[in-house]
Amino acid sequence: MPRPDAGLVVRVAVAAAVVAALPWIVPSFLVFDLIYVGAYAIAILGLVILTGMNGQISLGHGAFMALGGYVVAILAHSLGWPYWAGVLLAAVASGLAGLFIGLVALRLAGVYLALATFSLAVATPSFLKHYKSITGGFGGMSLAPVQAPPGVPLDGQHWLYYVTWAVAGALFLISALLVRGKFGRALRALRDNPIAAVSFGVNPYFYKTLAFGWSAVLAGISGGFLAIPTAFVSPDTFTSALSITLLIGAVLGGISTFWGALVGGIVIEFLPLVAQQVNAAAPSVVYGVALILVMMFLPDGIVGGVLRSIHRLRRAPPQPALDTPTPSSTTPITVSPQPRE
Amino acid sequence: MESLLQQVFSGIANGGIYACMALALVMIYQSTHHINFAQGEMAMFSTFVAWQLAQMGLPLWLAFLATVAISFGGGVLLERIVIRPVERANQLTVVIVSLGLFIAFNGLAGLFWGYIVKSFPTPFPTTPLQIGGVAFSAQDVGVIVVSVVTLGLISLFFQKTKLGLAMRAAALYPEQSRVLGIRVGWMLALGWGLAAAVGAISGIMIAPIVFLDPNMMQSVIVYAFAAAVLGGIESPIGAVVGGLVLGVVINLLGTYVDWIGNELRLAAALAIIVVVLVVRPAGLFGRVTVQRV
Numbered sequence: 349m350p351r352p353d354a355g356l357v358v359r360v361a362v363a364a365a366v367v368a369a370l371p372w373i374v375p376s377f378l379v380f381d382l383i384y385v386g387a388y389a390i391a392i393l394g395l396v397i398l399t400g401m402n403g404q405i406s407l408g409h410g411a412f413m414a415l416g417g418y419v420v421a422i423l424a425h426s427l428g429w430p431y432w433a434g435v436l437l438a439a440v441a442s443g444l445a446g447l448f449i450g451l452v453a454l455r456l457a458g459v460y461l462a463l464a465t466f467s468l469a470v471a472t473p474s475f476l477k478h479y480k481s482i483t484g485g486f487g488g489m490s491l492a493p494v495q496a497p498p499g500v501p502l503d504g505q506h507w508l509y510y511v512t513w514a515v516a517g518a519l520f521l522i523s524a525l526l527v528r529g530k531f532g533r534a535l536r537a538l539r540d541n542p543i544a545a546v547s548f549g550v551n552p553y554f555y556k557t558l559a560f561g562w563s564a565v566l567a568g569i570s571g572g573f574l575a576i577p578t579a580f581v582s583p584d585t586f587t588s589a590l591s592i593t594l595l596i597g598a599v600l601g602g603i604s605t606f607w608g609a610l611v612g613g614i615v616i617e618f619l620p621l622v623a624q625q626v627n628a629a630a631p632s633v634v635y636g637v638a639l640i641l642v643m644m645f646l647p648d649g650i651v652g653g654v655l656r657s658i659h660r661l662r663r664a665p666p667q668p669a670l671d672t673p674t675p676s677s678t679t680p681i682t683v684s685p686q687p688r689e
Numbered sequence: 690m691e692s693l694l695q696q697v698f699s700g701i702a703n704g705g706i707y708a709c710m711a712l713a714l715v716m717i718y719q720s721t722h723h724i725n726f727a728q729g730e731m732a733m734f735s736t737f738v739a740w741q742l743a744q745m746g747l748p749l750w751l752a753f754l755a756t757v758a759i760s761f762g763g764g765v766l767l768e769r770i771v772i773r774p775v776e777r778a779n780q781l782t783v784v785i786v787s788l789g790l791f792i793a794f795n796g797l798a799g800l801f802w803g804y805i806v807k808s809f810p811t812p813f814p815t816t817p818l819q820i821g822g823v824a825f826s827a828q829d830v831g832v833i834v835v836s837v838v839t840l841g842l843i844s845l846f847f848q849k850t851k852l853g854l855a856m857r858a859a860a861l862y863p864e865q866s867r868v869l870g871i872r873v874g875w876m877l878a879l880g881w882g883l884a885a886a887v888g889a890i891s892g893i894m895i896a897p898i899v900f901l902d903p904n905m906m907q908s909v910i911v912y913a914f915a916a917a918v919l920g921g922i923e924s925p926i927g928a929v930v931g932g933l934v935l936g937v938v939i940n941l942l943g944t945y946v947d948w949i950g951n952e953l954r955l956a957a958a959l960a961i962i963v964v965v966l967v968v969r970p971a972g973l974f975g976r977v978t979v980q981r982v
Contacts (some may be wrong), residue, residue, distance in 0.1 A: 405781055407726075407788075455967045459724050462784055463918070464962050466726065471955040478952040553832045588907065592788055599785045630800035636793025643786045644774050 362611070367513050371506055373412040379505055381617050383577045386512040389613030390519055391570035391600045393606065394563030397523060399595065401532060402559045402604035403539035404453060410591030411472045412564040416571030418476070418483060427487045427676040435515075435572040446564020462550040469591035473583035488582025491575065505577075512573050520606060521568060526562070534641030535559055567594075600642055602651030611650050630652045691823050696944050697937055702829035703912075704896075705836025709891035710913035711920065711928035712843065713884035718922050720807065720860035720880045721776070723783045727790035728888055729910030731767075733903060735760040735889030736896045737802050740809060749812045753893055757886045764885025768878040775876075798903040809896035832894045839890050840929050843883070847925070851919045856880060863923020908955055912939065915958040918965050921975025930973065 371379045391413055398404050419441050420434035449468075453461050476483050483489070496507035525528070534555040537545035548551055575581045593616050600619075601612025605616065623631035646653040710732065717725045725731075734754050742752035743798045767790070773787050813831035817824040847853040859876035867873050891913075891941045892906060899905050916935045920927025937960070965972060 374876075397786065405784060407784075452963055452967060455970065457970075458780055459722070459784070460922075460966055460970065462726075463724055463914050464959075464966060467914055467955075467959045467962050470907060470911045471959045472950045474955050478904075478950075592791070596785065596788065599781065601858030603781070630796045632792050633800060634796075636789045636791070636796060639789035639792065640771055640786050643778070643782050643789065647775075647778060647782050 359511075361613065362515065367517075368510075369663050371509050376505075379509055380577065381507050383512050384574065385613040386509075386516045387573035387577075387613075387618045388594070388597060388616055389571050389609050390516050390523065390573065391567045391594050392601065392612040392616075392676070393520060393523055393609040394566035394570075394607045395594055395598040396603055396606060396612075397535070397566075398526060398559050398563035399598060400534075400605075400608070401527060401539065402535040402556060404556065404560065405459070405462040405595070406465045406560075406563070406591075407462050408468035408472075408569045408591050409563065409594050410586050410588065411465075411468050412446060412567035413444045413571030413574060413584035413590065413594075414472050414476065415445055416568030417575035417581050417585065418571075419568070420572040420575050421489045421491055422482060424491055425484075430570075430574055431494070435569055438568045438572040442568025442571070443561050443565040446567075447557055447561040450560025450563070453554055453560055455554055465591070466588070469588040471587055472588070472591075476583040476586070484582075488580060488584065488585070491579045494576060499597070508577055512577075515569065515573070519569065520609075523566070524606060531558070542620055548581070596639060598649075600639070600649050602649030602653075602655075605651050605655075608649055610650040692821055694939055695825065698825050699829045700940030701933055702832040702836075702936070702939035703895075703940060704916075704933035705833050705840075706891045706895045706932075707909070707936050708929045708932025709836055709839055709887050709894070709917045710909060711916035711932045712840065712925055713891070714886040714913055714917045714926040715920075715922060715925055715946060716880050716884045716887070716915070719925075720856070720877055721783075721786070723780070725790075725884070725908075726784065726787040727794060728884065729913070730791045730794035730798075731760070731764070732888035732892035732909075733906040734798050735763075735885065736809070736892035736901060737798050739800075739889070739893050740807065740896070740901055743810060744759035748809055753890075755814065756893065760889035761882040761886040765882035767885070768881035772877075772881065773874065783827075794932045795903050798883070802903075804903055805937050806899040809893075809901045811897035812893075815836075820895050828897065835890065836921050839887060843887065844925070852879075852961045911955055912936075915962045915965075917972075918962050919972055921972025922973065924974035927972050927974030 370382060374382070391409060395406065395409060398406055416435075416438035419438040420431060423429035423434040423437060424431060452464075455542060456464055477485055480486075494504045494508045496502045496504055499508060502510070526532070534545065534550045537548070538552050538555060539551055571586070574585070578585065597612035597616035598608065599612075600615045601610070602608030619638070620631055620635060623634035626634045642649070648656065710728065712723060713728050713732075717723060717728070736758055739752050739756035742755055743749055746756065770979070771786065771790065772783075775782050811828055811831075814827045816827060818827050818830055819825075847857060855866070855871045856879060857877045858869070859871050860880070863873045866876075891909070895909055896905065899909070913932070914933060916932035917928050918931070919935055920931025922928075938961075939954050939957055942949050942957050943951055945969040949957055
């Protein structure tokens, strides 16, 4: 396993310091948005691993967020469980669901998977409305607002902010450790050249299902952390638009790196607000057109574009785009792992 | 028995609409191997255009024809302006671009016409038709006739005209077609135009039933996905048969199976998609392609 390079440690430390300081710098209404950024970043991280590293396109991760959010809400609302226990169980439940759907996804190549998961996203609200006795149907369920534990000198909002970001940080770290070694190599190999990967002994069923399961765990936890600050869940919280937005965030941020998940979280929380500023009458027109333009001119997303210009400034050859296999990626098992940016 | 017949019949009518939508998806998939996730939203937008033309005093059938023509032109333009620049990009990029179109069209419709649900005038008589002692809704009969005519014309176009032949050639063998002087890029654009026109027809046909609002096509597109997958996403005939079967099955499930009812119809379509893709990914009419992995 390669040692993390010093530059990465510095960047992570700076990011952590910024996250720790932000709620005291920005106006307090923004703290709320920043909690959502953390929650979204967790879910998008799952897509960076699943879609970016493994090439499985999911337009249905909102369904796992719904599962996670509803597990937290039902346990807290109907059974009075504490939120932390709910989030743990949400992770388990959505992980199991993810493993199951991952098994189905093994049979669905490329765009078929996108199509099936898109349908899952569209059907999710109707499931939630149908099983009224458990989910509260149309009206949803309300939750108690979060209070800081006694002895912690923070208000509920700041406490929730730090908990969300601490969990996000932990999950980023666990994911980074997970994909650094054999697991990450196998995922990338299966994406770039499945035939070569399999003939080198990479078990596609095992790794692809596992990637789906882990991304679903992340989405489930994210759903919990979306439900808690809102203090409310309803079928309208987890629409098909949410699933689409997650993938958009991943791609706009930059689906080839973990930093892209962070940027993606920021983008999907704030881009609609920016679009609102640009044209108050039709924010989603601005949003959609912006998306198309970014795809045309920055296909690697924001982080990819930034990396590219840094490399150009340093007169190094630009980073290869996500789906152009480099010569080394045709023999993925024998290459030493690339340092992650 | 009579009500079963009626349910089957209105299932066929819905199925005709799904078949048109599925055919639009298949036409684009065949030539580019991309799924246009915005197909439903484009159809919704076309339907609003028809509504607007009718509001401005055009007779309904004229508005209908004008909308189909406008949609055709719009589809060609979209391919030229939006899709062509990303034609050679990876699959994910094209998926995201079509989602961008999805969001933009949804927003545009909201901007121009608002999100309040509108009723859409039906071009068919409202009195039921008596056939053999069973009453069928004229709406259903009309929808079936329009779908059959549409699908027939499309099939004639592809089978009997030189342009249709060129389009099929461009879809199947782009390199060789180019050598023969077929302008492959323009054939793709024509495919987008046709898909948009067929989509517009299905939008206008379903609008009197589901009413007109910017989100009207979101469940229809899932049914169309299911129909296309069921029939085999590379097969136009499959799309038509898949649409009809799906329309009937979903209607019967929704009516006669209590726990599915109205709300879980979408879930039933999802189940059909997943089961078909897992059991027989090529669908009923698709060719099984062998891939070494």
